[in-house]
Structure formats: structure tokens, C-alpha cells
Amino acid sequence: MTLTRRQWHRGAAALAAAWCLGPVTAHADETPDALVRRLSTEVLDAVRADKAVQGGDIGRVIALVDRMVMPHVNFRRMTAAAVGPGWRQATPEQQRRLQDEFKVLLVRTYAGALAQVSDQTIQVKPLRAAAGDQDVLVRTEIVGRGDPIxxxxxxxxxxxxxxxxxxxxxxxxxxxxVxxxxxxFAPEINARGVDGLIEALSARNKNNAQRG
Known part of the structure; x- marks a missing residue:
């Protein structure tokens, strides 16, 4: 699927909100759709209340991600899936660096989109899963100005x-x-290996930092 420029910006704003899920106390019996509904509501409230995040303050966004998002994300699995087969050949130190650089890339990519969060609301669709399922899909829509996201x-x-x-x-x-x-990532790994991907991600992050 190819996204138009307008779709990309609106989608980035939604994804940026997803990366800033609000802090919660874990509930062992909470269903996944209830979790997403509660977190989504809290993130929209948190973003609206934080002018620094809306302004794209990278330090503020990274702190927010570390404090609020990571407890609710299996980031190791996310990074491993994005890297692909090369992850299994990577050393523990290479895996750590991949996770660090990937996180910075995601935060910097979507930080600016947080400024677009305004009057959106979340609609969580009915969960299609059995009681004992351990892996589920929760479908939502961001509703506001324009078409739902x-x-x-x-x-x-x-x-x-x-x-x-x-x-x-x-x-x-x-x-x-992912x-x-x-x-x-695959072409970089095929051409220069895991270290090549780490170097490419590091260079990309430094370039993004210099560009602000």
C-alpha cells in the first residue's frame, strides 16, 4: 500500500500518540482491548497537556517514552522482528545497540507529529479473540477532523x-x-552485516539530530 503525503502525516500523528501511552498500574485480568482503550485515552490527555511534547522537544519525548511506553511494549521482540534473520547472528552487545538506535529512530521520526494531536478521540472495535488466546489484534480508529485513521x-x-x-x-x-x-533494514544487512546496519542507524540518527 502506498500512502499519500497527507495520509502519512495523519498516520504519523496517530502512531506518535501510540508511542506515548500513559502510565498505568498493570491489571492482571485486564483484557487487551480494555488496556488499549484506557491507554489511548490517557495518551491523548497527556499530549494535550504537555506543550513541550507538542513542540517536538526530543529530550522530553524520549523521557516520556522511557517512562510511559516501554513498560507496555515488548521492544526486544519488535526490534528483532524488524532486523529479521540477522538478529539471531547478532551478539548481545549488537542487539543492545540495535534496540537503542531503533528506539531513537522511532522517537525522532514521530516526535514532530505529536504537535498534530488535538481533538481526536479513540474508538476501539470489538475484539475478535477467544478467552485463552495469547496473541491478539486490537483494532482502533482515531476519530477527529478528516477521515478516521x-x-x-x-x-x-x-x-x-x-x-x-x-x-x-x-x-x-x-x-x-515492523x-x-x-x-x-534488509538491504543494509545483506550488504554490510549487522554492524553495517548499526552504523547506518547511528548515522541516520545523528543526521536527524543535526537537522533538528
Missing amino acids: QLDYRLEKTPGQGAGWKIYNLNVLGVWL ETYRGQ
Whole structure:
């Protein structure tokens, strides 16, 4: 699917909101759709109340992501899926660097779009899942000015300490985040290996930082 420029900007705003999910106390018995509904409402309220985030303050956005988002995201799985087969050949240090650079890339890519969050509301569609499912799709729409924005979440049920539902992929307007980046990363890995991808991500992040 090819997005128009207007669709991309509206989708980026929705995805940016998804990356700033509000802080919550985990509820072991909370269903995934209830979790998404509650988090989505809190993030919109939080973004509207934070002028620094709306202004694209990168330091503020990164702090927000670390504090609010990461407890609800299986970011290791997300990064591994985006890197593809090369992840299994990467050393623990390479995997750490990949996660760090990938997070910065995502935050910088969507920070500016936070300024577009204004009067949107969230509509969570009925969950199509059995009671015992451990991997589910939660479908939502961002409703505001213009056409509704499709924003879907893939979540998995995690056991043990910190058990609960974790997000590991996002779909904006029919485009899955992980698959999009895997398509960008694969040529770099094929040409220069995992270290080449790390260097490319680092250079891209530094360039973005210099450009503001």
C-alpha cells in the first residue's frame, strides 16, 4: 500500500500518540482491548497537556517514552522482528545497540507529529479473540477532523513477573511498522552485516539530530 503525503502525516500523528501511552498500574485480568482503550485515552490527555511534547522537544519525548511506553511494549521482540534473520547472528552487545538506535529512530521520526494531536478521540472495535488466546489484534480508529485513521495493535500475553499484555507491532492505515522497517533494514544487512546496519542507524540518527 502506498500512502499519500497527507495520509502519512495523519498516520504519523496517530502512531506518535501510540508511542506515548500513559502510565498505568498493570491489571492482571485486564483484557487487551480494555488496556488499549484506557491507554489511548490517557495518551491523548497527556499530549494535550504537555506543550513541550507538542513542540517536538526530543529530550522530553524520549523521557516520556522511557517512562510511559516501554513498560507496555515488548521492544526486544519488535526490534528483532524488524532486523529479521540477522538478529539471531547478532551478539548481545549488537542487539543492545540495535534496540537503542531503533528506539531513537522511532522517537525522532514521530516526535514532530505529536504537535498534530488535538481533538481526536479513540474508538476501539470489538475484539475478535477467544478467552485463552495469547496473541491478539486490537483494532482502533482515531476519530477527529478528516477521515478516521486506522490504528491497530498486535499484543502478546506475557507470563511471570510483569505479566500482562505487551504491544509488539503497530499498523497505521494498513501499513505494519515492523514489516516496513524490515524492508528498509534488509538491504543494509545483506550488504554490510549487522554492524553495517548499526552504523547506518547511528548515522541516520545523528543526521536527524543535526537537522533538528
